Amino acid sequence: MNTQTNPAPQFYLTAPAACPYLPHEMERKVFTHLVGERAPELNDLLTQGGFRRSQNIAYRPACETCRACVSVRILVDQFKPSRSMRRVLAANADVTGHEYPAEPSSEQYSLFRHYLDHRHQKGGMSDMSILDYAMMVEDTHVNTRVIEYRLRAEGSGIEERPSGELVAVALTDRMADGLSMVYSFFDTDRERRSLGTFMILDHVRRAKAMGLPHVYLGYWVKGSRKMDYKTKFLPQEHLMSRGWERYDGESSD
Known part of the structure; x- marks a missing residue:
């Protein structure tokens, strides 16, 4: 009987580089490869855990002194468009x-x-x-x-x-x-x-038509003006240290 199991994904850490969103900050990322038959399942789990996909790579920030990047997802069934x-x-x-x-x-x-x-x-x-x-x-x-x-x-x-x-x-x-x-x-x-x-x-x-509860928007970076639009789609959830937490920010209307 074959008892061999699928190998667990291997994670790697990038070298520090200049942050593209906040001046004077340095960014690092942890990443793994999304390949093979388990890629869809792994992508689901990692996205729910704050990762993003780029080609066959899943990554998330792993900065040493900054936690500004926050994963955002819209609560589809409760979403109401503003004026x-x-x-x-x-x-x-x-x-x-x-x-x-x-x-x-x-x-x-x-x-x-x-x-x-x-x-x-x-x-x-x-x-x-x-x-x-x-x-x-x-x-x-x-x-x-x-x-x-x-x-x-x-x-x-x-x-x-x-x-x-x-x-x-x-x-x-x-x-x-x-x-x-x-x-x-x-x-x-x-x-x-x-x-x-x-x-x-x-x-x-x-x-909503597919019966799916979320739309994932990637990272919101507080203090980065080009990311502000993401918090206008309410209600939504932010991935914090204790897990996904509801966010009901002020509407711009």
């Missing part, structure tokens, strides 16, 4: 979202490149090539999907791949207890549409 969020939904009534396997395209990369050039010129992803982008999308051993958001083309009907203009893309993992938004990007020239907010609202709708 400003309802305006975003109305402004994007002509946008349709379609879900596909995790396969890249040159059209996606063109929008991704435009997004980086306008929003993240000095970020760690700023020099990503089309091959790097393809790896970001394809290198996954879990249930990952690409959701393309397009303007509804005039006169278009039911098509396998709609032909309207691509305005936003989300790379999303489906887990046992929710949807995890791994990465998303959008047309920065359409600022009035608030497409980033719209994609989160659409993920809440999708999760």
Whole structure:
């Protein structure tokens, strides 16, 4: 009889590096590989424990002097859009979202490149090539999907791949207890549409339709202005030292 068990995942620690969110802070990460048949199950457990996925790596902050990064997830069944969020939904009534396997395209990369050039010129992803982008999308051993958001083309009907203009893309993992938004990007020239907010609202709708209780948004960093938007989707839970705790922050309305 074969009594051999699957090996436990091995965890590693990165060297200190400058924090991309808070000045004068240094970051370290603990990470492991997500490969093989157990990858989906392991991804679920690690995400629930505060990890994030990038390609076939799961990581979380392990900084020595800072605990500013807090994992955030929206409570789908209790979520109520604010007035400003309802305006975003109305402004994007002509946008349709379609879900596909995790396969890249040159059209996606063109929008991704435009997004980086306008929003993240000095970020760690700023020099990503089309091959790097393809790896970001394809290198996954879990249930990952690409959701393309397009303007509804005039006169278009039911098509396998709609032909309207691509305005936003989300790379999303489906887990046992929710949807995890791994990465998303959008047309920065359409600022009035608030497409980033719209994609989160659409993920809440999708999760609810699937009977999934959470939408995972990654890390919120208090003191980082570019992360403030994550705490507007209420109610939500934050992963603290004692586990997931409900957060009912003040609405911006």
